[in-house]
Amino acid sequence: MLRQSLLKITVTLLPLLFAAGLATAQDAATAPLTDTSAPAPSATAGGDSFKSLDEEVQALKKEVLDLNRELFVLEEELLFPANTQVAVFVSMDVGEFFALDSVTLKLDNKEVANYLYTEREAQALLRGGVHRVFIGNLKAGEHELIALFTGQGPNQRDYRRGATIKLEKGVGAKYVELKISDKAVKAQPEFIVKEWE
Incomplete structure (x- = not known):
């Protein structure tokens, strides 16, 4: 029961974190330019933002996996305490x-x-x-x-x-x-x- 609720929390958090990262990237892409005489951003600038976003998503996935591993160990300790x-x-x-x-x-x-x-x-x-x-x-x-x-x-x-x-x-x-x-x-x-x- 504890594992199911923890799994639900994990499954709920991952899309929210991913959506927050996408919203930040979309805000940066749709923000108006303040200097109209500045040259247009190069194609690599957009690629860099997606690369950093991908790195953030991978880091979040790793954190979720680590959290899941820790929760599994905690569940084992709670369900089967050493004294019994x-x-x-x-x-x-x-x-x-x-x-x-x-x-x-x-x-x-x-x-x-x-x-x-x-x-x-x-x-x-x-x-x-x-x-x-x-x-x-x-x-x-x-x-x-x-x-x-x-x-x-x-x-x-x-x-x-x-x-x-x-x-x-x-x-x-x-x-x-x-x-x-x-x-x-x-x-x-x-x-x-x-x-x-």
Whole structure:
């Protein structure tokens, strides 16, 4: 809601600033000459005013983009304050025994995230990428996180596996990593849940 109102302000301001710049340029172009014996302005003078106007518009666009970036950071801080924030990440290691299709997260028996991975995203995870599946707010206390992984396991069979962790949420942000790795001894994928402070 805050982001929408800030976006409306930004969208409203940009045309007004552009219109103000055009009005200034038009006033300069239509102003009467005080000395009629002076030579007519050259074509480059008009070009220079449009060039400076273009530079002003570009500077305004840059300021609007910077403002938008700052507003996004402020919105993140307001919506997910550090003392109640919880974030869940997915990572993969090797991937010989499991090809990830999707992850479903349940927090205190309520589904909070369901993500379907594309082939490129799964390859990025295999190359060391980390994906933030969920960010939200939790009150202090004990909570249960259930992660359900769906994909293809050994011998190209459909594979569905779950992992559960009890979280103790205190003051400060809580970070949880869901790591998928290969267990070569059993020729099976292994799902590890880690808490980061």
